[in-house]
Amino acid sequence: MLKTSTFEENLRAVVGPQNLRAASTGDLVSGVFPQFVAEPDDEHQLAAALSLANDAGIAVVPRGGATKLDWGNPPKKADLILSTARLNRIVEHAWADLTVTVEAGCTLQRLQERLAKHGQRLAFDTLWPERATIGGVLSTNDSGALRLRFGALRDLIIGVTIALPDGTLASSGGKVVKNVAGYDLPKLVTGAFGTLGVITRAVFRLHPLPRAAKTFSFSAETFQAMQQHILAIQDSQLAHTSLQIRCTAGQLPAADILFEATEVGLAAQESHLRNLLGSARVEQSSESLWSARQNLWYLPSKAALLAKINLLPTEIAKTLDSLNSIGESRRVNWQIVLQATGIGTLRLEVDPILPSEAVEQLRRELQSRGGALVVLRRPPELHSFDAWGDAGDSVPLMRAVKNQLDPKNTLNPGRFVGGI
Amino acid sequence: MNLMEKRFLDELRTVVGARGLISSPEELHTYECDGLTNFRVLPQAVLLPSNTEQVQAIVRLCHRERIPFVARGSGTGLSGGALPVENGIVISLARMNRILEVDLLNARVVVEPGVINLDVTGRVQPHQYFYAPDPSSQSVCSIGGNVAENSGGAHCLKYGFTTTHVLGLEVVLPDGSLVHLGGKCLDMPGYDLMGVFVGSEGTLGIATKVTLRIVKRAECIRTLLAAFDGTNEAGAAVSDIIAAGMLPAAIEMMDNLAIQAAEAAVHPNYPDCGGLLLVELDGPVAEVEALMRDVDEICRKNGAWEVRLAQTDTERMLVWKGRKAAFAAMGRISPNYIVQDGVIPRTALPKVMSEIARLSEETGIRVANVFHAGDGNLHPLVLYDRRIAGQEQAAEALSYRILELCLEAGGSITGEHGVGEEKKRMMSKMFAEPDLDTMQRVRCAFDPLQLSNPTKVFPTPRLCGEKPGEYVAHPLETAGIVERY
Numbered sequence: 001m002l003k004t005s006t007f008e009e010n011l012r013a014v015v016g017p018q019n020l021r022a023a024s025t026g027d028l029v030s031g032v033f034p035q036f037v038a039e040p041d042d043e044h045q046l047a048a049a050l051s052l053a054n055d056a057g058i059a060v061v062p063r064g065g066a067t068k069l070d071w072g073n074p075p076k077k078a079d080l081i082l083s084t085a086r087l088n089r090i091v092e093h094a095w096a097d098l099t100v101t102v103e104a105g106c107t108l109q110r111l112q113e114r115l116a117k118h119g120q121r122l123a124f125d126t127l128w129p130e131r132a133t134i135g136g137v138l139s140t141n142d143s144g145a146l147r148l149r150f151g152a153l154r155d156l157i158i159g160v161t162i163a164l165p166d167g168t169l170a171s172s173g174g175k176v177v178k179n180v181a182g183y184d185l186p187k188l189v190t191g192a193f194g195t196l197g198v199i200t201r202a203v204f205r206l207h208p209l210p211r212a213a214k215t216f217s218f219s220a221e222t223f224q225a226m227q228q229h230i231l232a233i234q235d236s237q238l239a240h241t242s243l244q245i246r247c248t249a250g251q252l253p254a255a256d257i258l259f260e261a262t263e264v265g266l267a268a269q270e271s272h273l274r275n276l277l278g279s280a281r282v283e284q285s286s287e288s289l290w291s292a293r294q295n296l297w298y299l300p301s302k303a304a305l306l307a308k309i310n311l312l313p314t315e316i317a318k319t320l321d322s323l324n325s326i327g328e329s330r331r332v333n334w335q336i337v338l339q340a341t342g343i344g345t346l347r348l349e350v351d352p353i354l355p356s357e358a359v360e361q362l363r364r365e366l367q368s369r370g371g372a373l374v375v376l377r378r379p380p381e382l383h384s385f386d387a388w389g390d391a392g393d394s395v396p397l398m399r400a401v402k403n404q405l406d407p408k409n410t411l412n413p414g415r416f417v418g419g420i
Numbered sequence: 421m422n423l424m425e426k427r428f429l430d431e432l433r434t435v436v437g438a439r440g441l442i443s444s445p446e447e448l449h450t451y452e453c454d455g456l457t458n459f460r461v462l463p464q465a466v467l468l469p470s471n472t473e474q475v476q477a478i479v480r481l482c483h484r485e486r487i488p489f490v491a492r493g494s495g496t497g498l499s500g501g502a503l504p505v506e507n508g509i510v511i512s513l514a515r516m517n518r519i520l521e522v523d524l525l526n527a528r529v530v531v532e533p534g535v536i537n538l539d540v541t542g543r544v545q546p547h548q549y550f551y552a553p554d555p556s557s558q559s560v561c562s563i564g565g566n567v568a569e570n571s572g573g574a575h576c577l578k579y580g581f582t583t584t585h586v587l588g589l590e591v592v593l594p595d596g597s598l599v600h601l602g603g604k605c606l607d608m609p610g611y612d613l614m615g616v617f618v619g620s621e622g623t624l625g626i627a628t629k630v631t632l633r634i635v636k637r638a639e640c641i642r643t644l645l646a647a648f649d650g651t652n653e654a655g656a657a658v659s660d661i662i663a664a665g666m667l668p669a670a671i672e673m674m675d676n677l678a679i680q681a682a683e684a685a686v687h688p689n690y691p692d693c694g695g696l697l698l699v700e701l702d703g704p705v706a707e708v709e710a711l712m713r714d715v716d717e718i719c720r721k722n723g724a725w726e727v728r729l730a731q732t733d734t735e736r737m738l739v740w741k742g743r744k745a746a747f748a749a750m751g752r753i754s755p756n757y758i759v760q761d762g763v764i765p766r767t768a769l770p771k772v773m774s775e776i777a778r779l780s781e782e783t784g785i786r787v788a789n790v791f792h793a794g795d796g797n798l799h800p801l802v803l804y805d806r807r808i809a810g811q812e813q814a815a816e817a818l819s820y821r822i823l824e825l826c827l828e829a830g831g832s833i834t835g836e837h838g839v840g841e842e843k844k845r846m847m848s849k850m851f852a853e854p855d856l857d858t859m860q861r862v863r864c865a866f867d868p869l870q871l872s873n874p875t876k877v878f879p880t881p882r883l884c885g886e887k888p889g890e891y892v893a894h895p896l897e898t899a900g901i902v903e904r905y
Contacts, residue, residue, distance in 0.1 A: 094765060094767070096659055096662070096663065096765075096766065096767045097765040097766050097767055097796070098662060099765070119665055141607060143607075151580065151584060152606070152607070154612060154615055155580060155583075155584050162858075164858065168854045168857070168858060169854065170854050170855050170857070170858035171851070171852070171855050172851075172855060172858070172859065174763075174830075174831070174832050174850075175765065175830050175831075176763045176764070176765060176795070176796055176830070176831050176832050176835075177795045177796070178572060178576065178581075178763050178792070178795040178796065178797045178832070178835035178836065179763055179832040179834070179835060180569060180570045180572075180581075180619050180832075180834050180835065180836060180837075180838055180839075181832050181833050181834050181839055181843075181847065181850055181851075182839070182847065182850075182851060182855070182856070182859050182877065183616055183619070183620055183859040183862055183863070184570070184583065184615050184616055184618065184619050184620075185616070185858065185859065185862070187583070187612045187615025187616060188611060188612060188613075188615065188616050188862065190612060190615070191607070191611070191612055192611055192612075196611075207667065208662075208664075208665030208666065208667065209665065210665075211665065231525055234527070234636075235524075235525075235636065236636070237548070237636060237637070237638060237639040237704065238704070239638070239639075239703045239704050239707065261704075261707050262706075262707055262710045262711065264706050264707070264710050265703075265704060265706050265707030265710060267706070268704055268705065268706035268707070269704060269707075272704070308607070310605040310606060310607055310608065311605060312526045312604060312605060313525065313526055314525045314526055341606055342605055342606060343606055343607060369604075370603060370604030370605055371604070371605045372605065372607075372608055372609055374609055388609045388610075389609065391608070391609045391610040392599075392600055392603070392608065392610070393598070393599050393600055394599040394600060394601055394610065394613055395610065397593070397599055397613060397865065397866065398610050398611045398613065400865035400866070401611060401613070401862060401865040403865070404861040404862060404864055404865045405858070405861060405862070416610075417609050417610045417611075418610070
């Protein structure tokens with residue numbers, strides 16, 4: 001039983017009684033039941049609350065829209081949910097400079113709506129934009145189809161403010177796109193799963209909204225033929241924005257390509273694409289296909305595994321072959337949406353339970369070719385399966401960084417790589 | 421302090437061979453500074469390793485003896501990043517200059533740090549690929565140096581900086597151990613330590629292998645030159661181009677003084693105007709031609725009285741020649757100059773330029789301006805004559821005042837050249853104490869003994885394992901080697 005009475009009083013004094021409540025079943029974090037949920041009003045309150053928790057030995061789970069709380073490994077401890085719900089302001093949209101400063105609790109949808117007023121966007125497509133927050137997508141390094149052309153969040157973020165467990169509010173980067181002063185801490189916290197600090201605000205570089213856009217789709221008879229198409233497109237001088245493969249066990253692979261350009265530019269790109277793909281049938285298709293990645297999460301099934309996989313483009317065919325063979329030998333049903341960047345979302349399911357050996361085998365194969373398999377959502381029978389896999393020889397260095405910024409292991413203990 | 425012990429030099433010589441060790445004073449002078457020539461420190465020795473194992477062995481020896489070291493690529497840096505540290509050694513990566521792997525299908529190239537930037541493009545050019553970060557020194561600067569500084573170049577507006585194009589690193593940490601950051605594939609599990617290492621100016625270790633992303637050349641590249649009465653008008657055109665939703669590959673601006681210098685040096689035949697704009701678009705032919713018409717219209721609408729379109733590669737080369745030679749060209753119109761590297765939000769350009777002009781008039785020191793207009797990166801070239809008493813100090817003071825202007829406008833003290841030695845004193849003006857402290861904590865994770873380029877970037881050294889409370893001077897401070905700013 002935690003000796004929390006003093007802590008609770010202090011926390012209530014810092015965030016205000018209206019912003020602190022007891023946790024309920026809706027606040028579970030991968031099966032771990034926290035005690036409190038705090039919703040500070042601003043980043044100073046948040047930093048103070050975090051510092052109190054750190055002093056009291058309380059384990060903290062930062063939370064935005066709660067859309068990815070079950071990603072990574074279950075936390076070893078989770079006492080306080082520190083919510084960024086009230087840190088949701090769009091601080092400044094410097095549209096003439098193509099930058100925006102936004103607090104971590106703002107949803108992607110709300111941000112994009114505001115940016116669109118000046119014909120701009122954060123060139124990034126995330127899962128569940130109506131609920132996902134800036135802090136959460138940064139911390140999990142989510143990325144989608146736009147990454148091919150515009151880069152990941154690490155390439156779009158130009159400044160960040162984080163609250164450290166000792167109460168420090170530290171800023172790095174700035175408000176200008178070009179800036180090499182000091183260390184690139186925005187990159188350090190991107191994908192760090194909230195284990196180094198709580199992101200309170202970020203500054204992003206923006207891009208113009210496209211004048212016009214078109215999506216085309218095509219399929220292939222074999223995995224090898226599909227890989228050839230993808231490599232040919234990547235090697236061409238087409239200026240496509242996105243390129244993804246969709247494949248389900250037992251079906252032919254399909255691919256979608258997105259062009260964003262002027263009207264006359266789009267016509268020329270279409271013509272170039274058809275010439276490049278030769279006899280393959282190319283059809284204009286709906287932009288709703290770009291939600292395919294998100295749709296993988298909703299397919300009706302009582303318990304599926306969702307994983308992020310990484311591979312080189314030249315390994316596409318081999319990877320699809322591996323999926324087929326594991327699928328057949330282990331009777332696993334699989335479905336994948338794979339971007340031409342080599343990053344994909346994989347859904348695995350089997351009735352009644354998914355054997356961990358199947359996932360292990362796939363992970364081993366991907367790792368042997370320089371890639372990875374990271375579990376995002378796990379079925380109950382895989383509760384203790386390590387989400388991350390082999391993270392290489394820099395894990396001790398990662399632990400050293402963690403030890404510098406969060407020496408008491410207050411933030412998300414045990415959720416990250418190497419037991420961090 | 422004592423000269424480096426002969427015994428230690430012998431140990432180093434055993435690692436790299438006699439040809440790999442420079443210790444005679446005459447030869448050491450070559451390494452006493454980099455492209456920033458007004459700071460000079462003679463190193464105790466210079467090592468030229470040939471491979472990763474030798475780099476590790478050298479660093480292990482330094483670690484054992486607590487000798488600080490500074491890694492050096494081509495020595496072209498403009499902020500003193502490769503300036504030797506008092507009583508330390510220089511580790512030159514110049515001999516590690518092989519391109520190890522070219523993987524066109526996956527658009528990756530693996531190189532040793534001493535490979536010259538332009539040579540990467542040279543190797544993949546026959547297949548219509550190029551390595552995107554293009555600092556003006558690209559024909560001589562090294563990839564390792566680019567990694568240390570997170571170098572940009574004129575085309576980073578569209579293509580990004582070095583950090584966007586580094587996929588993986590093999591790094592020798594300051595204790596001699598070897599780690600691999602990033603990897604073959606994107607998004608390898610764990611912290612983005614590779615992202616922290618790029619741009620860390622040699623303070624976190626030494627990169628011994630670099631995996632780079634290469635990019636397919638666009639179908640068509642067109643460069644437009646527009647002449648305006650002044651930089652304000654040119655700046656307004658830039659704003660309109662951005663507002664129209666276009667993202668050019670590059671937008672460069674030069675003022676009249678910069679144009680004069682460029683003409684004198686390489687004769688690019690620029691129009692004689694108050695503000696010159698260079699706009700480059702690349703992409704599919706139809707798209708580029710459509711957008712170029714828009715750019716032309718926007719320029720004329722903002723008062724451009726001459727607009728030229730470079731269509732062939734030769735014409736393009738000449739247009740860029742003038743811009744890329746701008747720094748070196750200053751030598752034609754002034755015996756000495758300081759080049760600065762501030763960044764401002766684009767919208768602050770008119771205010772900052774007029775303030776620079778006012779300061780220039782007030783001090784009597786001329787300032788030529790070359791500007792990456794697309795991303796707000798200013799390169800004011802502060803011109804002076806060292807032989808005239810007081811001019812050098814006045815020029816230095818003016819260059820720092822310009823950086824302060826950049827900060828006041830919400831910008832940065834360095835867009836490309838790095839903080840190094842030169843701009844340490846400005847770090848406390850750009851960042852608050854907690855910000856610098858947090859960065860230094862990260863540094864302690866990599867280099868607890870502070871041996872890797874220890875006196876650079878941060879104004880005040882921080883003991884690792886330091887607890888908050890009473891101030892304890894760092895050994896380098898008590899030894900009088902560094903100051904607290």
